[in-house]
Amino acid sequence: MLRVSDNGRFLVHDDGRPFFFLGDTAWELFHRLNRPDADHYLENRAAKGFTVIQAVVLGELDGLNAPNANGDRPFPENDIDKPNEAYFAHVDYIVAKAASLGLYTGMLPTWGSHVGVNWAGANRKYLIDGDNARRYGRFLGRRYGHQPIIWILGGDRPGCGNEEIWTQLAEGLEDGDGGRGLMSYHPYGGNQSSLWFHDAAWLDFNMSQSGHNPTSTNYPMIQRDYRLKPVKPCMDAEPAYEYPANDMPEARPVDAFSVRIKGYWAVFSGAFGHTYGTHAIWQMYDAPHTPHWEVHLPWRQVLDLPGAGQMAMMKNLMLSRPFLTRIPDESLIRSGMAWGLEHVAITRDGAAGRCDATYIMAYFPKHCRVLLNAARIAGARLRVWWFNPRDGKAQRVGEMDNRGVMEFAPPTNGEKEDWVLVLDDERCSYPTPGTVTK
Numbered sequence: 001m002l003r004v005s006d007n008g009r010f011l012v013h014d015d016g017r018p019f020f021f022l023g024d025t026a027w028e029l030f031h032r033l034n035r036p037d038a039d040h041y042l043e044n045r046a047a048k049g050f051t052v053i054q055a056v057v058l059g060e061l062d063g064l065n066a067p068n069a070n071g072d073r074p075f076p077e078n079d080i081d082k083p084n085e086a087y088f089a090h091v092d093y094i095v096a097k098a099a100s101l102g103l104y105t106g107m108l109p110t111w112g113s114h115v116g117v118n119w120a121g122a123n124r125k126y127l128i129d130g131d132n133a134r135r136y137g138r139f140l141g142r143r144y145g146h147q148p149i150i151w152i153l154g155g156d157r158p159g160c161g162n163e164e165i166w167t168q169l170a171e172g173l174e175d176g177d178g179g180r181g182l183m184s185y186h187p188y189g190g191n192q193s194s195l196w197f198h199d200a201a202w203l204d205f206n207m208s209q210s211g212h213n214p215t216s217t218n219y220p221m222i223q224r225d226y227r228l229k230p231v232k233p234c235m236d237a238e239p240a241y242e243y244p245a246n247d248m249p250e251a252r253p254v255d256a257f258s259v260r261i262k263g264y265w266a267v268f269s270g271a272f273g274h275t276y277g278t279h280a281i282w283q284m285y286d287a288p289h290t291p292h293w294e295v296h297l298p299w300r301q302v303l304d305l306p307g308a309g310q311m312a313m314m315k316n317l318m319l320s321r322p323f324l325t326r327i328p329d330e331s332l333i334r335s336g337m338a339w340g341l342e343h344v345a346i347t348r349d350g351a352a353g354r355c356d357a358t359y360i361m362a363y364f365p366k367h368c369r370v371l372l373n374a375a376r377i378a379g380a381r382l383r384v385w386w387f388n389p390r391d392g393k394a395q396r397v398g399e400m401d402n403r404g405v406m407e408f409a410p411p412t413n414g415e416k417e418d419w420v421l422v423l424d425d426e427r428c429s430y431p432t433p434g435t436v437t438k
Helices: 035-048 085-100 133-142 163-177 219-226 254-270 308-318
Strands: 001-003 011-013 022-025 054-055 104-108 147-155 182-184 206-209 234-236 271-274 327-328 333-335 345-349 359-364 371-373 380-389 394-399 404-409 417-425
Touching: 001 182, 022 254, 022 308, 035 085, 035 308, 054 271, 085 104, 085 133, 104 133, 104 404, 133 163, 163 182, 163 359, 163 371, 206 219, 206 380, 219 234, 219 254, 234 254, 254 271, 254 345, 254 359, 271 308
Parallel strands: 022 054, 022 271, 054 104, 104 147, 147 182, 206 234
Antiparallel strands: 001 011, 327 345, 333 371, 345 359, 359 417, 371 404, 380 394, 380 417
16 A cells, blocks of 8 residues: 655655656546446556546536446435445456456545536535545445545545535545555646645645646645645646647647646646646547547547557656655746746755755756756766656756856757756766566
């Protein structure tokens, strides 16, 4: 199982190994896929290097009691105390299949629209309320607590007005699984779980949803959560979703570059992981369902979009260097600092303000020249690399003297040709960036 690292910044396995949360949003997985299709989807994601599948037990589409692919409804009588065993047996199968592939299920007990008072109006009768939230949480905790589960409350809704209901649901989950599963909250677009629950005892790490605007910047959200006390891990759990190149709407031109830039910004700014998504997959679109968000291609045809593989390359890059001592450190930039879409993000290991780093990484979303204080690395000699986020390959520049403040610029200057500069203390003999040793 997983726990929060001793420094409060990361997730680790019980034995202390770092866990990189690389999530995929598969919100409608339990509802819309049968077992062979679920197998196909999960096997694809495991092979790509994902580690968490974010899916909702009581989903958003087709109504509260929408049947799953087998025709089974979760609560045929709209009574939380009368679950349909056939429906939950299907969830059981998918969770167990994910576990067999080494995947954690980021399980949302419900989409936020089914809880308390929210945007649908106060006169509606909600399935989950202050009377039954704890019982529902206890039911799920007992049923799935033995599996590799990360509990994610919320579901694209604000916490305000329903704080007590969400707390009761969280406490029910803890009652049911004995406190084994870590827990967070998925907020609505442009917001962060910390706005309502940072001090809650049940919230183990913060989630942001930076939203689906292709020009949005998520690093200010991560920086804000990173500075909060008490210290808790943080991440962007729903950034802009990738569209296929031949099916990209003019209103939301989100391509693999948009996916990469948000991933590197978040992780280099202090996030312990990141989530990927694409619109056909979150809704598991296929005929005869109605597509949402300008989707035209069914989910099977978008499994291999470039951004999905490139997020796994980012994960491998981060794990190829010491991970649990990593910090963001924009103070290393002495000139060339930019904000907005040209922001260069910096991460390194070591303690803030000390010259004890063994590596520095800088993400360049576009070509520019930056003066970087390499003196944070104590060694007299540097090994210099350029890591290509588009193909996961690293170019070794060679070794050079550590002259303190040094100028760097990416090796190419093409459109959407982003790069990661990697500076290593030569004495450490780290592997090629992106190469994860067992």
